[in-house]
Amino acid sequence: MGGDRDPVTLIRQSRGREAGNPSHLRRISSRGATAAAWILAAAVPLVFVGVFFAWPVASIVGRGLFPDGMLDVAGIVEVLSRPRTVRIIGFTIGMAAAATAITLVLGMPVAYVLSRLRFRGRGVLRAAVLVPFVLPTVVVGIAFRALLRDTPLDGSVVAILAALVFFNVAVVARTVAVSWESLDPRQEEAARVLGAGPVRVFVTITLRRLAPSIAAAASIVFLFCSTAFGTVLVLGGAKYATIETEIWLLTTQFLDLRAASVLSVAQIVVVLLLLVITARVRGRTTAQHRSFATRRPRRSDTPVIAATVLIALALAVPLAALLERSLRVAGEWSGGNYLALASTGGRNALTVTPWQALGNSLGFAAAATGLAMLVGLVACVLLSRTPRSPVARRGLDLVDGALMLPLGVSAVTVGFGFLITLNSPPLDLRTSPVLVPIAQALVAVPLVVRTLLPVLRSVGSRMRDAAATLGAPPWRVILTIDLGVAGRAALAATGLAFTVALGEFGATTFLSRPDAATLPVVIYRLIGLPGGDNAGMAAAASVVLAAVCVAVVALVERLRVDTAGAF
Amino acid sequence: MQGLSVENVTVRFGEVTAVDAVSLGIPRGEVFALLGPSGSGKSSLLRAIAGLEPCTGDIRWDDESVMRMPPHRRRFALMFQDGQLFPHLDVAGNVGYALRVSTRASGATRPAIAQRVAELLDLVGLAGFERRRVTDLSGGEQQRVALARSLAASPRLLLLDEPLSSLDRELRERLAGELRDILRATGVTAILVTHDHDEAGVIADRIGILDAGRLVQTGTLAELRAHPVDDRVARFLS
Numbered sequence: 001m002g003g004d005r006d007p008v009t010l011i012r013q014s015r016g017r018e019a020g021n022p023s024h025l026r027r028i029s030s031r032g033a034t035a036a037a038w039i040l041a042a043a044v045p046l047v048f049v050g051v052f053f054a055w056p057v058a059s060i061v062g063r064g065l066f067p068d069g070m071l072d073v074a075g076i077v078e079v080l081s082r083p084r085t086v087r088i089i090g091f092t093i094g095m096a097a098a099a100t101a102i103t104l105v106l107g108m109p110v111a112y113v114l115s116r117l118r119f120r121g122r123g124v125l126r127a128a129v130l131v132p133f134v135l136p137t138v139v140v141g142i143a144f145r146a147l148l149r150d151t152p153l154d155g156s157v158v159a160i161l162a163a164l165v166f167f168n169v170a171v172v173a174r175t176v177a178v179s180w181e182s183l184d185p186r187q188e189e190a191a192r193v194l195g196a197g198p199v200r201v202f203v204t205i206t207l208r209r210l211a212p213s214i215a216a217a218a219s220i221v222f223l224f225c226s227t228a229f230g231t232v233l234v235l236g237g238a239k240y241a242t243i244e245t246e247i248w249l250l251t252t253q254f255l256d257l258r259a260a261s262v263l264s265v266a267q268i269v270v271v272l273l274l275l276v277i278t279a280r281v282r283g284r285t286t287a288q289h290r291s292f293a294t295r296r297p298r299r300s301d302t303p304v305i306a307a308t309v310l311i312a313l314a315l316a317v318p319l320a321a322l323l324e325r326s327l328r329v330a331g332e333w334s335g336g337n338y339l340a341l342a343s344t345g346g347r348n349a350l351t352v353t354p355w356q357a358l359g360n361s362l363g364f365a366a367a368a369t370g371l372a373m374l375v376g377l378v379a380c381v382l383l384s385r386t387p388r389s390p391v392a393r394r395g396l397d398l399v400d401g402a403l404m405l406p407l408g409v410s411a412v413t414v415g416f417g418f419l420i421t422l423n424s425p426p427l428d429l430r431t432s433p434v435l436v437p438i439a440q441a442l443v444a445v446p447l448v449v450r451t452l453l454p455v456l457r458s459v460g461s462r463m464r465d466a467a468a469t470l471g472a473p474p475w476r477v478i479l480t481i482d483l484g485v486a487g488r489a490a491l492a493a494t495g496l497a498f499t500v501a502l503g504e505f506g507a508t509t510f511l512s513r514p515d516a517a518t519l520p521v522v523i524y525r526l527i528g529l530p531g532g533d534n535a536g537m538a539a540a541a542s543v544v545l546a547a548v549c550v551a552v553v554a555l556v557e558r559l560r561v562d563t564a565g566a567f
Numbered sequence: 568m569q570g571l572s573v574e575n576v577t578v579r580f581g582e583v584t585a586v587d588a589v590s591l592g593i594p595r596g597e598v599f600a601l602l603g604p605s606g607s608g609k610s611s612l613l614r615a616i617a618g619l620e621p622c623t624g625d626i627r628w629d630d631e632s633v634m635r636m637p638p639h640r641r642r643f644a645l646m647f648q649d650g651q652l653f654p655h656l657d658v659a660g661n662v663g664y665a666l667r668v669s670t671r672a673s674g675a676t677r678p679a680i681a682q683r684v685a686e687l688l689d690l691v692g693l694a695g696f697e698r699r700r701v702t703d704l705s706g707g708e709q710q711r712v713a714l715a716r717s718l719a720a721s722p723r724l725l726l727l728d729e730p731l732s733s734l735d736r737e738l739r740e741r742l743a744g745e746l747r748d749i750l751r752a753t754g755v756t757a758i759l760v761t762h763d764h765d766e767a768g769v770i771a772d773r774i775g776i777l778d779a780g781r782l783v784q785t786g787t788l789a790e791l792r793a794h795p796v797d798d799r800v801a802r803f804l805s
Contacts, residue, residue: 034637462651465619468638469645470720471669480668484655 034474038382042399045379045445049402052438056417057264057409063420064261072258079262085246089266092242095157096226099164103221104214106165107172109307114173115180117301118294125312126174127557132315133170134496134549136503138520139542140167141234142527143318146325146539155237163231166315168221175220179213198300219274226270229411230505230520234527243267244506248412252510264413275404319546326539337533337540345537349529350522351514354541357522361502361545364433364518368440368501373494375441376448379403380486381478383449384456407446411506415439419510435511436518440501447500451493455486488559495556499549519545569629570594570756571616571724576624578611578780585611586622587780593724593758598750600759600771604803608780609760613726616758617645628723639669644722648729650713652701658712659684659697665720687715690749707738714746718753725750725757731766743769764788764804776800 065071079085114126132140144163148154183206191201207214229244236245243263250260297305329336341354352360383400387393406414418435459482467477483490505520512518517525519541526538571593578586586608593599601609615622618638626633633641644665652661659681666680675683681697688694691711696704701712710730717725730746731739747770750757761767767774768788775785784796788804795801 460651462647463653465614465617465638466645466647466651467653467664467668468619469617469641469643469722469726470665470716471639471642471644472664473639473668474637476668480664481653484653487655 037475041378041382042395045375045382045399045403048375049406049442049445052418053406053409053414053442054402056421057268057413059421060257060413060417061261061265061268064258065265067258075258076262079259080266082259085259085263088241088243088246088263091240092226092244093270095161095164095242096222099161099168099225100218100222102161103165103168103172104218106311107169107176107217109304110169110173110311111176111180112304113301113308115177116185116294117297117305119297123557125308127553128312128315129170129173130553130557131170131319131550132166133168134499134503134553135167135546136505136520136542136549137167137228137230138234138505138523139322139503139546139549140318141231142523142538142542143322144231144235145527147318147321149325155235155239157240159235160232160240163235163318164225164228166318167228167231168224169311169315171221171224172214172217175217176210176213179210183209215277219277223271223274223407227267227410230503230524234524244410244412247410248506248509251412251416260413260416264410267410267413271405271407271409275401275407322539322546323543326536326543329533329536337536340533340537341540341544345526345529345534349526349534350517352517352522354519354522354537354544357517357519357541358544358548360512360516361518361520362548364436364440364508364512365498365501367434367437368444368504369494369498371437371441372444372448372497372501373490376445376452376493376497377483377490379445380449380452380456381482383453384459384482386461403449404446406442411439411443411504412510414442415507415510418507433513433516436508436516437501439507439511440504441497443504443507444497444500448493448497451496452486452489455489456482459485492556492559495552495559499552502545502549502552568592568594568627570597571758572625572627572630573612573616574625574627576612576615576622576626578608578615578620578622580611584780586615588624589777589780589782590624591775591782591785593756595756596754597773598747598757598759598771600761600767600774601777602761602764602767602774602803603777605762607777609762609777610728612777613645613728613758613760616724617641617643617726619645641724642720642722643724643726644717644720645726645728646713646717646730649733650709652709652712652716654702656701657697658688658693658699658701658704661701661712662687662715662719664716669720683719684715687719690718690752691715692745706734707742710734710742714749718749718755723756725755727757727759729760729762732761732763739763739766746770776803778803 065076067075110125110129114122114129135143140163144159144166145154148156148159153159187209188201188205191205192198196204226242227244228242229248232240232242233245233248236242241249243266247260247263247267250256250263326337327333327335344350344353350357379399383396385396387396418439422435464477464481467481468474472480503520504518505524508518509521509524512521523538523541523545526534526541573589573591576586576589577584589608589612591599601612603609611620614620616626618633618636618641628641633643653664656664663680663684666675666683684697685694688696691714693708693711693715696708696712701709704712710733714730717727727746731742734742743766750770759767759770764774772787773785774788774791776783776791778799784791784800786794791800792804795804
């Protein structure tokens with residue numbers, strides 16, 4: 001081992017001499033190459049978000065607000081003062097606020113049980129709570145219609161609220177559980193010893209310390225609720241419209257681009273405000289959190305456990321109703337709806353069979369997942385660095401924010417924006433099937449980033465330093481250390497991205513062509529057509545789609561990565 | 568000069584001067600200890616030598632400047648106080664890391680790497696630990712793995728940043744002797760950063776005392792004790 005007598009070293013020295021390459025020149029160029037590589041890496045997510053998000057959205061907004069190159073103030077005022085607009089904005093905010101409040105109340109006991117107690121079936125409960133979150137929005141809508149069929153609640157505000165809560169309980173339960181796990185229970189014990197009762201301890205100590213994660217969960221749930229599209233479209237029908245469904249109606253049915261743009265801008269403003277608040281509250285989270293020992297349930301835990309069991313059962317009810325509906329034809333038990341999935345529906349409602357649509361969906365989702373992972377991984381490696389220069393740090397914050405935008409901006413706006421911007425040179429993709437996976441990837445990227453980034457940030461810069469002094473060039477440090485540590489999280493993110501792409505409806509509904517329709521689009525088309533057979537087929541197709549999503553979630557859960565803690 | 572020469576090296580963090588115009592020479596095969604109280608700039612100097620901290624002045628190896636070399640080309644392995652083991656790799660994965668990633672080592676075959684890892688683990692007293700998870704090891708074992716991992720890189724210079732200070736005293740004293748024997752056996756040139764003069768005396772051939780970023784005196788522990796340059800050094804060594 002005597003230093004330079006090492007054979008490898010001798011080989012290297014002789015190679016260096018042969019090349020006759022003045023070493024300092026090579027090193028200067030390698031430093032420049034490193035900087036260039038980082039800039040190129042930053043370009044990947046920025047170009048993707050720029051071309052496939054900012055440009056389409058900006059041009060929609062531009063067409064609506066600047067019809068003749070000038071800001072059309074009178075037009076904006078006219079749209080905003082329409083009674084219908086006022087009612088829709090009010091309804092959207094009110095409903096999202098109510099759904100968020102209910103979700104918080106229901107999510108807290110589940111968070112407590114998941115973070116503090118140890119019992120058999122904890123892993124199953126964790127996974128079960130996550131299931132609704134990954135179900136496609138259209139499937140959730142159909143499930144609630146199946147549940148409430150022939151009751152006064154069908155098509156009511158209550159149905160929409162219930163569906164939104166169903167969807168988001170997982171976000172609260174799992175986000176809050178992650179920070180609840182890292183609260184030191186001894187502080188609560190100290191307060192008890194000082195004479196505070198259990199309720200007082202919960203309010204003055206526990207709630208106060210959980211406040212940041214509750215606020216973060218609340219803002220993300222509000223975001224999801226206020227931009228929900230598929231669920232509201234299926235359940236609200238013509239009666240109840242939110243900003244998102246109204247944008248869809250205005251662009252596709254009335255071709256009123258101006259009104260649609262004004263609503264898009266209103267939505268973007270709300271979403272931006274929310275994202276800023278969320279970022280403030282969340283700070284730079286890393287995956288390094290302490291986890292205190294869980295304990296066996298005590299008698300005093302009974303109410304919380306009972307509540308959790310009830311909530312878990314309640315989450316299962318709509319899915320059971322969906323399953324039951326799919327197995328009935330004209331009121332009788334039958335597998336006919338599943339057999340019909342090989343057909344194009346009653347009165348040939350469809351261009352492709354639901355099985356073919358599932359094939360399309362899987363193909364598109366796979367492509368979208370690949371794209372989302374590529375963009376997300378590059379972005380995360382970049383965002384996990386803390387550069388010395390303040391300018392570079394501010395640049396990174398910018399990239400961070402830009403990547404979160406697609407989370408909240410109307411998918412409908414994005415989809416429609418694609419149609420009007422990407423249909424002429426230099427980029428004519430309208431006739432190409434790549435638009436669907438690109439739009440789906442755009443929706444999945446924020447989720448990938450929020451899952452991977454905390455894990456990558458937990459890799460300290462000193463660990464990378466250690467690897468570098470062991471002889472690893474920067475790119476090998478990324479491959480062997482960053483991606484090595486984040487490997488499991490990357491697999492989990494891949495699974496989540498896949499389910500998101502599979503269920504994406506808002507943008508896909510604009511972009512998928514009838515002969516290459518995805519399953520959610522086909523399901524929506526089926527319920528829009530009269531005839532009991534078509535509704536039964538929609539239920540059967542929803543069960544199939546839900547089964548695929550549940551299978552993916554089961555795989556993700558086996559990896560034991562804190563996925564929902566990422567929001 | 569054969570070995571390391573540090574000339575007039577200064578490290579600044581904004582307004583603060585952590586290392587102030589330090590010059591020193593370490594011939595090949597010598598183990599040199601940088602001794603000083605916390606905050607004296609020892610670790611900053613070590614990181615500057617490794618190429619992890621920007622500095623002014625000149626750092627040379629065998630009369631060739633390494634100032635423009637990125638850390639991974641310098642072949643100066645740095646062992647951290649807390650080991651910085653890679654949590655996603657097992658013991659063999661950590662120790663063999665340098666053999667797999669370094670461009671110098673390209674062409675090393677799997678059996679060759681496995682054999683080298685086994686030799687190194689044997690050297691640090693952890694024979695047979697290859698498949699163990701690094702997170703399951705005790706503090707002392709983790710530092711042994713970190714040492715083996717640094718030696719695997721066949722560094723021209725081994726930089727040890729308080730390698731024993733995270734351990735309890737008894738273990739620290741025992742490992743100090745072992746560390747000295749391992750460094751002697753491999754003949755590697757090394758710089759040890761420590762605030763413990765007994766540890767420096769046991770492990771190093773020569774000691775340099777750093778105070779407020781300046782190198783105030785160098786010599787063997789006996790020389791320093793016999794002729795301290797000022798009261799501060801005398802008090803620090805007592």
